Amino acid sequence: MDNNKNIHNIDDDFLKRLIKLSAEEQVSAGFTQKVMQQLPDVQEQAVATEPSRRWVWFVAGVAVLAAIFFGGEEIISRLASVESFQVYRQLFGSVIGSFSKGFSTIHISSIGVLIIIATGLLYLTNLLLRRWFDRNPSAT
């Protein structure tokens, strides 16, 4: 039997009529109200259960630990020596350059300052992840 011919052989009035006879479970009364009652909590729920939030805290922890062990200046100099990082360095040369300069001139050794910087970076990461999850609700 010809496969292509069969693939298109799905229009079937007999089957359509028969399947239309089958019962359909109806949604319960008050369904709309139940949904509407949940809507004001959307923002709170999003904050509480957002998958990105756990990642943010995980990355925050790793960043702080890295800052403690390596120190800010060393992190920048290490990043600068990575080959793939050079592409970004060229692209955002002035920004990264001034950032790097700032680190070397100030000689940041304070963990507190490093935490503030890490938190700022994490805030941006969080924003990006939230945007991605909002645009892909079916991915959650």
Next chain:
Amino acid sequence: MNYRDDSFYIAQVLDGNQAAFATLVEKHQQLVFTIAVKILRNREQAEEIAQDAFVKAYAALSSFKGEAKFSSWLYRIAYNTAISAGRRRKPEYAAIDESLTENYTTDEIYPQVEAMSQQEQIELIENLMQRLPEEDNLLLTLYYKKEKSIAEVAEITGYSQANVKIKLFRLRRRLYEDMQQTLEKMV
């Protein structure tokens, strides 16, 4: 009730009129619930999942660009939410026979089914559809009962249109084969 186009209510919601979302819920709740109940086969859980789907859609409404139909976008959210909720369950049904040979003749089936009372026909088709895996049951419902186009079924389920056609072809054949067997037993 006569509804306006979905885009009207979406614009209202995005303008801060949250109550307009209730109309979207009323308009689409039945199919969202049907999708959930076909996948989960559990009325209570399906209602929860249907509610979740609407809440997710509301939260993501600003990102809906109107490239696809709102209904398809919403049904896709419902489908994925239901699939995620039911993912832990193991498949309970045998795989569909992959052969292309048709082991039935509609010439024998049609007169026997037409001779049945409407109640007997309902019992027959419901029994046959109940034996199918959840997703296959949903595909048949969307295409034959809800008369969704192949393109819409593909958007909702995430399958390619070609894949939807192949699945429907096989499901149709399986239904007829099972129907013939059932009718033979009845005789």
